[in-house]
Amino acid sequence: MKPVHLIPALALALVLAACGGEPDQPAKDAHANDAADHGTEADEHGHEADEVASTVIAAEVAEKSGIKTQPAGPGVIADEHEVQGLLTPVEGRVAQVTARFPGPIRSLRANVGDPVRAGQVLATIESNLSLSTYSVAAPISGVVVERSASVGGLASEGAPLFEIADLSQLWVDLHIFGADAQHIQPGVPVAVTRMSDGETVRTTLERVLPGMATASQSTVARATIDNADNQWRPGTAVKARITVAQEPVDLMVPLTALQSMDGQESVFVREGETYLTRHVELGARDATQVQILSGLSEGEEVVVAESYLIKADIGKEGAAHDH
Template identity: 25%
Template sequence: MRKNKQLLIVGIILAVILLGILFLNQNKLRLSDNEQLMLSVTDTSEQEGITGPHGGELFLKDGLGLELVFHESGATSLFKLYPYWQKKLLAPADVSVTIALSRLGRSAQLFHFRAEDDYLISDQEVAEPHAFELVIVAEYQDKTYRWHHSEAEGRVEMSDTTLRNSGIELATAGSAVIHSEITLPGEITFNEHDIVHVVPRLPGMVVSIERHHGQKVEKGEVLAIMESTMLADLRSQYLLARRRQALAQTIYDREEQLWREKITARQDFLTAQQQREEASIAVQLAAERLRALGVQPESALSGKKLARYEIRSPIAGIVIKEGVVRGEVVKEDKTAYIVADISTVWAAIRVFPRNLNQIHVDQLAVVRANTHDLKREGKVIYVTTPLDEQTRTAVARIQLDNQDEQWRPGMFVKADFQIDAVEVPVAVLLEGVQTLEDQPVVFGRYGDFFETRPLKLGRSDDQMVEVVEGLLAGEQYATNNSFIIKSELGKAGAAHEH
């Protein structure tokens, strides 16, 4: 009986112990997540370099803790602060915090905070890059706490000697005139004012082809040879008129001599004079008929075939069409050849409706044929009034000098038109702009350091680009070989991580 009573007491004690253990475990599970995490933080009067419960930098001093977090929402970055007292979260309204932020080459920036949920949020954005010195000042229960913190994201140290050896050049941001441009597509065409349709001007049969399509010809060079009965008749008339003129001159000379010797009457002399003048007029008329066909009258005296007719090029250029063949009988108005002078060409540029008011006659443009590495300046000589029915575009013709014959009709080109010239307060050279994380940047020079400066860019031309935000007038930045600094940043693992 006594033994059973002892066993009962032991059982009661064991049950109490088990209940106690369960009670302690339940109370532990009721602790907040932040309290659980704070149990792992070493108790110290002042510490830095500790990661807090929310993944930020934790600053501790005399029981007060501030956890600094970069809160990013899209392109916006703010400071977020979680306050603690004796390892427990404080109500954010109970503590007042101010942060003074300073950057290389910039004046200090003050951040104030407002309470929101269980944290404090800054009153302004934190600009990229996150390279700066921070002085954090907190006030709690009539006591002031201070911490110092630095971030060196996007910063590379490089001495002047290294700078020279790397070939990196510096420039200073400042005001500049930006020449705004638009680029439009087009192609090279012949200068229509320098295209000649060559016609025989008399009927006949082609007996010889001297020049062919694509060949260069000089002014007056023979293109083809014909035989024409009409030309034979005209040359015969010219020869006959010359002989009559010679006979009339002989009669005139004789009658003049006889009249002076008073052998013949004056009337005979006057008749001979009239016949001489009529013969001379007949020769001139026959000669003009030949010249009108491009035939020199003297050719009838050469002894060659009277029916031979040479089709000659009226200009120097290239044959772009050959319209006759040997043995063909052609009429006087048939286009035998088309010859184009290519010492000047046109760039026919397509002008879209939205750009019509920006393009005008006498406007300068730079025409580029990138596949052929060609570039030349020209002037707009004409803009078509009607729009193309299919493309709904107008055509601007730009005349280009082509003495070197590098521009060939049919080439696809682009034309850069200057449409505006605006002075901007801050601009940088395009060669100094790099891209980091899909954002344009330059590398500012501050003492022995280069630091990334993300930019918001505005208008640009082929040399300069306007800086809307990110760099101040008077600041130095890297231009030539700035990609070396970008490479050094990559080696240093200076990518943006928060």
């Protein structure tokens, strides 16, 4: 009787061995197929959603963190040359104040840095010839940049007492080296930046001077800036970006949008409160913008401020999933 009972048991064992856990396989296959289908599904912008790194940040948290977005779109990439230069007074707007007759200086009524107007009395001098006192007035309006006299001192005829400069406008002399000088012509835009605090003013290149600057062996290109508020000082070193050409592009984003993800240049796109990684191919760039050749569509909301926070948050999400 025992052989009769062993046959079904042996048959069941063989079936289980052959199956090797097959009853669980359909569930695994279904999950794998679902993941594969999700991985190759394209979103509404035509980007494949295969393993797209993302994170969710509540709108109020994003606002408090300074995260800002703007739609990707067309624009202009500038071909720019960055140079350095120096601010100088405009020629013809500097005047010397001199004594007409020799004699002792009885009073001085202005100091270096004082603003003066044309006709304002700056000094009185007792003439050695007539023994009478006469006044010396400012020939132009401007700022006293130098005083070379003192009360009680002797003024010689024609000797300078003051130097006055009209600083309402200043020249920007920019030094251009080598082959760059061949690409820079008058009439192109110039952005002049003060090195001390980053203040920038925009103007136009007026002329490229003939010859070379003796000390630096550079070509000097000159522009003029307005200085009505007297915040720009002669002798100040500045840097400038000279735009020699502008190229329209179909799609671009600010450089602040770029982050490196998985060794690739990337941007983050906001969809509601979800931030998605987009690997992008870059084209031309200038000091502030970069062309996007692929990986992004016009109109998508791209993170342009505090994008590193999105990168860090996605990195935390990935670390959490790894564990």
